[in-house]
Amino acid sequence: MTMAEPREPTGGSTNNRAAFDYHSSRALLRRVLIQGKPAWSSWLLEDRHEEAQTVVDFLSKVLDDRVDLEGHEEKQILSAIRLIVESPLVYPRGFRLKVVQCDLSQPLNEGRFGYIYRGRLGNRAVCVKAVRLFTQQDNTRDFLAQAKEFALCAHLSHPNILPCYGIYLPEPGKLKICIVSKWMQRGDLRAYLSAYPDSPRRLFLVDVAAGLEYLHKHGIIHANLKAVRRSLTLSLF
Structure with a gap:
């Protein structure tokens, strides 16, 4: 009588385990977000570089998936990533x-x-x-x-x-x-307005305001807004 060889896990069971781990981590993440900045400060220690890298990768995936993610959670995760990357060379x-x-x-x-x-x-x-x-x-x-x-x-x-x-x-x-x-093929806003001075300014102001509103909803303040920094896409008009 011979002992049966151990079976390799099937793709389905592996995927189920990965899904379980991911959703369990999401549940844990929600609890950590409630604690705010103190919960992330420990990842700034140099000797925890690899762990910080893993955390940043996971947070990045959560933002990319955007599944069951509330607005305030997205803002908190962005703040956490911004804090953790203070450790040099730690980014998604x-x-x-x-x-x-x-x-x-x-x-x-x-x-x-x-x-x-x-x-x-x-x-x-x-x-x-x-x-x-x-x-x-x-x-x-x-x-x-x-x-x-x-x-x-x-x-x-x-x-x-x-x-x-x-x-x-x-x-x-x-x-x-x-x-x-x-x-941006058309360059920045200042160069474009110099080349086409009759372009309607109000349309540009509406676009800039819409972009700023989006940033503010995510808790981001643009500290250096200039025409030379506003780029134009080919599909603008």
């Missing part, structure tokens, strides 16, 4: 891009925190924003500002908010991050 793994083509020696423009480049992601043009790094000072503060910006932008979805595709690390392991977003 699902947004890491590896096939971005961009010459970082040829910036098209520059802003307060970084340089703007035109790159390619597959067969489409993309905007690549790289944090400005200084050789004679600590760049951690600027890097974290960029990471926090991405943590918010990656989970926003509105017709008047520039879509963010992900992040690109030109030098893995080093404190340098690039945010990859949609390339």
Whole structure:
């Protein structure tokens, strides 16, 4: 008499277990959200980097799924992600891009925190924003500002908010991050109005106001609203 070989779990049972774990985690998440900021502070410890990464990945998935997610919970999760990414190099793994083509020696423009480049992601043009790094000072503060910006932008979805595709690390392991977003063929609002001065201003104001209203509903305040930062899509008119 021989002993039967142990059976491998079927795909169905594996999927059921994954679904159970996910919903159990969602239930736990709701209890943690009630505790607020103190519940997330422990993930900022450097020796809990891997655990913090797992938490950020899970929170990102919850926001992407948007299943049974109430408005106040979405706002709380965004705040939690923004807090946890204060640990350098902790951001959702699902947004890491590896096939971005961009010459970082040829910036098209520059802003307060970084340089703007035109790159390619597959067969489409993309905007690549790289944090400005200084050789004679600590760049951690600027890097974290960029990471926090991405943590918010990656989970926003509105017709008047520039879509963010992900992040690109030109030098893995080093404190340098690039945010990859949609390339706006028509440029920013100031350049467009200079080229077409008779364009109806009120339509632009309505679009900007709608985008700001969406941000405010998620507890996000835009601190530097300028025409040069408002990009135009090809489908605007």
